[in-house]
Amino acid sequence: MEELRKFNIDGLAVKEFLIFGGRIGSGKTEIAVNLAIKIKQRKINSILFDMDIVKPYVRIRDIKKQINSYNLSIVSPPDITRTLDLPIYPPYIIGSLMEEGAVKILDIGGDPYGAGSIAQFRNIIESRSYNFYFVINTKRPETSTGDEIIASLKAVEHASRLKVTHFILNTNLRWETTGKIVREGYDILKEVSVKMDIPIAFGCVDKAHKAVFDGVSVPVLPLELFVKPLPELNKNSNGKSSF
Amino acid sequence: MSEKVLMKGAEAIAESAIRAGCMAFFGYPITPQNETPEYFSRRMPQVGRVFLQAESEVAAINMVYGAACTGTRVITTSSSPGISLMQEGFSYIANSNVPCVVVNVMRGGPGLGDIAPAQADYNQATKGGGHGDYHSIVIAPHTVQEAADLMFKAFGLADKYRIMVVMLMDGLMGQMMEPVEFREWVDVKNNKIPVWATAGQGKRARRNIITSLEILAEGLEKMDIALQEKYTEIKSSEVCCEEYMMDDAEYAITAFGTVARISKTVVDLARERGIKAGLIRPVTVWPFPEMVFKKRAEQVRFFFDVEMNEGQMLLDVRLSVNGKKPVYYYGRLGGIVPSAEEMLDELEKLVGGKK
Numbered sequence: 001m002e003e004l005r006k007f008n009i010d011g012l013a014v015k016e017f018l019i020f021g022g023r024i025g026s027g028k029t030e031i032a033v034n035l036a037i038k039i040k041q042r043k044i045n046s047i048l049f050d051m052d053i054v055k056p057y058v059r060i061r062d063i064k065k066q067i068n069s070y071n072l073s074i075v076s077p078p079d080i081t082r083t084l085d086l087p088i089y090p091p092y093i094i095g096s097l098m099e100e101g102a103v104k105i106l107d108i109g110g111d112p113y114g115a116g117s118i119a120q121f122r123n124i125i126e127s128r129s130y131n132f133y134f135v136i137n138t139k140r141p142e143t144s145t146g147d148e149i150i151a152s153l154k155a156v157e158h159a160s161r162l163k164v165t166h167f168i169l170n171t172n173l174r175w176e177t178t179g180k181i182v183r184e185g186y187d188i189l190k191e192v193s194v195k196m197d198i199p200i201a202f203g204c205v206d207k208a209h210k211a212v213f214d215g216v217s218v219p220v221l222p223l224e225l226f227v228k229p230l231p232e233l234n235k236n237s238n239g240k241s242s243f
Numbered sequence: 244m245s246e247k248v249l250m251k252g253a254e255a256i257a258e259s260a261i262r263a264g265c266m267a268f269f270g271y272p273i274t275p276q277n278e279t280p281e282y283f284s285r286r287m288p289q290v291g292r293v294f295l296q297a298e299s300e301v302a303a304i305n306m307v308y309g310a311a312c313t314g315t316r317v318i319t320t321s322s323s324p325g326i327s328l329m330q331e332g333f334s335y336i337a338n339s340n341v342p343c344v345v346v347n348v349m350r351g352g353p354g355l356g357d358i359a360p361a362q363a364d365y366n367q368a369t370k371g372g373g374h375g376d377y378h379s380i381v382i383a384p385h386t387v388q389e390a391a392d393l394m395f396k397a398f399g400l401a402d403k404y405r406i407m408v409v410m411l412m413d414g415l416m417g418q419m420m421e422p423v424e425f426r427e428w429v430d431v432k433n434n435k436i437p438v439w440a441t442a443g444q445g446k447r448a449r450r451n452i453i454t455s456l457e458i459l460a461e462g463l464e465k466m467d468i469a470l471q472e473k474y475t476e477i478k479s480s481e482v483c484c485e486e487y488m489m490d491d492a493e494y495a496i497t498a499f500g501t502v503a504r505i506s507k508t509v510v511d512l513a514r515e516r517g518i519k520a521g522l523i524r525p526v527t528v529w530p531f532p533e534m535v536f537k538k539r540a541e542q543v544r545f546f547f548d549v550e551m552n553e554g555q556m557l558l559d560v561r562l563s564v565n566g567k568k569p570v571y572y573y574g575r576l577g578g579i580v581p582s583a584e585e586m587l588d589e590l591e592k593l594v595g596g597k598k
């Protein structure tokens with residue numbers, strides 16, 4: 001069995017802004033949180049920004065309890081807005097974005113809507129250094145083929161007024177993910193990567209199922225999953241109802 | 244079946260409706276189901292069908308009513324406050340005997356409430372909501388896959404009985420992502436206009452008229468009785484219920500939708516602790532699976548009803564059990580989803596006290 005290619009966290013933290021964008025439901029939040037934890041563990045000064053104003057649930061502010069023990073510095077909208085539908089950023093966010101010397105990890109909302117909301121901070125981001133990671137799950141609608149990926153990439157770049165610098169391969173079918181599914185996802189993304197001249201920074205996988213990345217030649221970030229709104233059903237209980 | 248993809252419930256119902264031959268969507272955005280109209284807005288033009296964002300829910304449901312009168316497969320989706328606005332239209336649709344599908348992705352109420360998942364529109368969906376002696380068929384999926392499958396069934400039932408079918412979901416069902424595969428597309432190329440539809444007189448001698456109006460009380464009573472006969476037929480042939488681990492169960496948990504999903508985990512955990520629990524999960528909450536409860540009342544020591552509301556299905560359970568066995572209730576309100584652990588705690592307390 002080929003060893004999974006080692007994931008190098010220090011190589012990531014050289015930029016001041018690490019932005020995670022992509023289609024809605026591509027896995028941005030899990031990846032941003034996991035990276036923030038890894039960076040924190042390296043004792044690198046860092047701030048995690050919850051900038052998702054698109055989704056109503058399963059944002060960083062919804063999983064604060066689960067990640068509390070990691071002592072991350074998190075900037076997110078006030079708790080009172082958690083169950084309100086207010087697509088606004090708090091006024092203190094700009095001060096935090098301008099803070100010097102910290103690696104700033106931005107979990108932004110999905111699709112052009114989410115990406116468009118950070119365009120207002122473009123001047124700050126561009127005046128420093130940034131990587132813009134575009135997270136792809138080829139098993140999600142609108143990013144299942146090369147053409148679809150390029151179309152959503154362009155839409156997100158247009159809305160955010162920022163250039164995507166890297167892809168992240170996050171192809172998965174949750175608990176039904178197989179090696180074949182990951183390899184197919186890799187092949188699709190690899191082709192786009194070559195065509196658009198945007199490298200695949202790394203791949204992600206539920207740390208309980210690392211083996212599905214065997215034979216895929218990208219560094220792999222095993223994920224601790226925090227966003228689990230409901231318990232998984234055991235195989236016997238996924239009973240279908242019949243009329 | 245299609246290749247499996249990863250979808251939110253809110254996306255899966257839209258894709259499934261399109262595959263089931265839904266030709267038109269009318270609606271108005273509301274959280275937490277905006278992914279559904281957004282999905283329709285992208286996909287419907289791709290397949291040459293209608294997506295229209297109306298100026299309000301009131302307008303949307305009347306557009307649905309109009310399209311339904313032509314025998315077109317039509318859908319609207321909304322969340323609790325939006326569904327409240329549509330009630331007048333629902334009542335007109337019921338007495339006009341036209342088919343349509345309505346999805347309610349429930350959120351916390353009453354009033355403006357919040358955007359968290361809830362199940363507090365059970366009474367509204369199953370006992371009318373609008374005015375008059377009417378019912379809609381109400382189905383409550385508990386996984387994304389089931390929602391996708393039941394969407395085909397929903398359109399089938401709507402057409403078969405010329406009735407409104409409500410898919411009762413909640414915010415969590417809409418937002419959670421699961422692997423899902425879709426059934427083959429319904430071929431809409433050879434769609435025939437039903438004989439009752441108001442889509443042109445054609446070669447008929449008289450034009451069709453669809454109305455919920457009947458000025459004479461005797462005439463209206465006849466219309467009402469005809470509706471009740473239809474409901475009786477639906478009650479006798481379209482009840483759907485899933486039982487999980489009920490064969491040897493001493494305690495029956497009962498729940499629908501998201502809570503039923505969590506209840507399966509509770510059943511597993513309870514059994515690990517030596518408590519013989521099972522689950523009765525109504526899939527149709529109207530018609531309600533009364534006979535299942537009646538039968539299981541002979542077997543179990545008690546029923547334990549869990550809901551994300553103040554105990555709305557509880558009344559249907561109690562009516563079905565008819566006093567034969569105790570029916571206990573546990574619920575969370577305002578948009579809080581009960582955890583498997585807290586439900587298990589409650590169950591253990593009841594078992595401990597009643598052994």
